Amino acid sequence: MISHSNLYTFAESKTHHYDVFINSIGYEERAAALVKANRIVAGRFISLSFEDNEVLSFAENRKVMEAVSALLVTDVSEFFRTKFRSFVFEIYQTAGRPISIGIDVSSMNRTMAALALSAMFACKDFIDEFEVLYVPAKFSEPTLTFTPIDQVGAVIPELSGFDSEPALPVALILGLGYEYGTAVGLINQLEPNFTLCLRATGGDEKYDDAVRAANLQFDFNPYNVEISEYELFDLKAAYDHIENIVYSLVPSYRVVMVPMGPKILAALLVLIALKYFGKVAVWRVARPGQAAQVTPDKSYVGAHVKTNGAIGQEHTYSLRKMIEMGQLA
């Protein structure tokens, strides 16, 4: 699905050109970093806005996006289910060709990322390709707090694994971040037959050390847990690696994926779940938390995705019907 990926730095003068650019406006400094650094040239901008936590860099980010006349979206689900299709169709008609889209997932929550990526495939008649961009956070020493899990649920209903074979055992794929307790809590609750924990490598070594410490040196005794790594700065390799694993698991397991840790993992797992539409679930975990500043790293990554052939026609049709069904809500 990912045709190629690239590593960029802010120091370069490279700009990215799209018909439409989508990001989010939140309190993290990196939310609008690419636009602020004049790395993005786009015909239209869409900014998915959080409804709360308008603190820290929120006002600054909003100002940056207003300066490029971005369409500010507050009801993200409603937008992607009811308005996005006509939005891109209009651009497609004007352009007279399939359009290209850039999606910066850096500060999106998992639901926003899932909605945006699902919409790409639901509207693939008009969208030729899109690029997923991610600006990692500059490392800062985490406070390793243990917070209760408020709720666990599908990131969007379409990715709830509704078509998984009920008699199969569960395989859990967990992204690792600083939330050791959450990882253990999920494993304890689900008691999957098999758990794979994914940890990011290739970024700041201090982050690797902090994740190791936060997860008690990856000691998940007595649970059956394997640890695997994915390349943070080589998204194609990361995607291929994880997708290979999922491919081998799907015939024998109900696969549930919980992308904790770097946000880009959420995007990769959503893409994989779309490929195995209905069979693989993507969940998110709600926990209480406090807003904390996130400054952008010096580098960022992008992964190019061609929409044609990425997921089966039947799945595209089902996905589109489900997204449209949400319009009646």
Add this chain to the structure above:
Amino acid sequence: MAPQSLFESFNARSLEPEQVGRGFIFSPAFVDVAARSNSVVLGPRGSGKTTLLKMLTLPALRNWWPRDRSKEVQRLITELDFVSIYVPSDFTWYPDFRRPIKTQPPKDTDDLLSYSLFRSHVLLAICDTVSYMADPSLKNDRHLAKFSIPLDNELEDKAAKLLGAGWGLTLTVGGYYGLRSAVTSRIRAIQHLLTVTAMKPLEASSLIADHPYLSATFFDDLREFGNVFEHVYGRRQKWAACFDELEIAPDPVKMPIWQSGRSFDPRFLIKISASPYDEGLTELLQPQMPMVAHDFLEIDLSSQPRREVDRFSQRMFTKLCNEVGISPIKAELLLGPSFYDDGFDPDVDGPVNEAGATLQSSVRRGQGGRLAPDGFYNRKFQGLASKDPSFVSYLAKRNIDPRGMAALPEFQKASLIRKIISTVIVRDEFLFQHQLENNEAGRSRRFRARKSVSRIYTGAFSLFALCEGNPRWIIGLFRPLIAELVQVRDISAVKAISRAEQTKRIERTIAAFLTLLSTLRASHRDQPAKSIIELVEQLGDFCFEQVLGEEFNPEPILSFTIDRSVGKEVYSAVGRAINQGALVLVPQKALRRGHTEEVSSAPGNIWGKRVRLSFLLAPRYRLPLVLGRSVDLSPVLRSNPPVQSASEQLILGDLFSTSERANI
């Protein structure tokens, strides 16, 4: 894929029944579970409830009984006269997992679909059961052949068609395979409906109108199955419907199952596994509250007798050794004695000598050894007396000279020592003598600054006690220790697992357990509740003061009765702590006479029951491994507010921080 881990070997949920059978370690509780009565198995997570229920299935029994030729097992298997239909728990029962967070379809829609999903899993379990009965190899089993059914396509087709019709299924393929396929298709359809209802609100009535099968009940299905079986195979059969982890089942399912003990079909026994505490179950079941003692035989795994804990733990230890290719070996030889044993010296790795580790030598040397002038007990008494004036005062009031223990009459020695030795050991370990500035020998109550768990908690039987007979904890604690031995080139040269390694492992296990507890929701059904961690810390700190307080306390309070004055928030936290094993229910017969609090026997209810902190947490709060005295819980919590407020979150560095417990 990596070879099956030991956790897989012991995690019954993920194992096929025959695998459960092959690995089963017999326990007396299984005799009760297999009895010809309705039964409920209660216990915290990881205590083995699923294993016990799954062991009742034909493949599990078939793979187990030939390996255990004891009279008890042979009698059990001979007398067994029912076939179990095992219904495993499944996370999909909970619609929450299929929906995005914050979405909330109408409750009746949720209930309808959850119930229907559960019902479909019951049908799946029935399909699996008849497949087990049709397995040709069952005919060759001396004891279980009586349950087999002929491999006859015609009969199978007939049964499948009748059941399909009765259950509202459309079969595209014949036989039990076709029936099973139809059930899994039905489950996927319901899963799809759950997803749809997450996106658009649908009323239960409209769902039923479009999908009539949603209104069927699983008890009707079971009855239908019983009827069809008798009709097709021409024999009456007794069944046991086994519902696992009922506490996570949807509410509309719980009620009929708990009430079925009284009124369901006499051909069916009902067997349930559940956590001791079930929030809201009491409310759900009013006013037809089944009295557990009357309707169900209660099998409580919460707290096992020490003898059984040791026996079971030793057998698991042996299996763990087998797993990694080490010849079976007694745990004491590898882990050394504990303070339950003669010759215990926490600074010595492994057994003092091989003879000292055997039961026979322990008995032989027993009284002479421990109570000898230089024996373990005397050393502890004298050690504490040298640093704890309150202990000296306690002994003086009883006219006892700590240096003259050997001279005491035997009965007085035994009585005194049995009563206080655990507290003496802990106080001796954690108090130390402090030299004052003017070089005058002085004594003050300070604590050894310890960065890790004390070695008094090491040794085979102490480790067994910490694990409380919980298979999951046993694996978590012992597997890495044993795995270390495999790294050694020459295993025959290995004498023991060092105490340092043991303490490290205990610390890690406790850290993992506390982090798990900290992630559990602090509220249920949108009602606020105290966090388990806060509760455990409060009780732990209270018990710490009981044992290591200013004055020597020969009978510290280490257990609590759940009295009616605790608020709902605390009650919920206590219950959830019990379900996770952080608090352990004390068996009813251990209650003292004259206890006036009415003890509830209603399912899911814990009022009036007595709890203690799990021994696994004893190293953290520096407690002895004993039950101790009991008081009501509410005054304890009132008079001992939490040290860390609820708003201050626990952090990783808190787990074995010495700061909050030193220099009191």
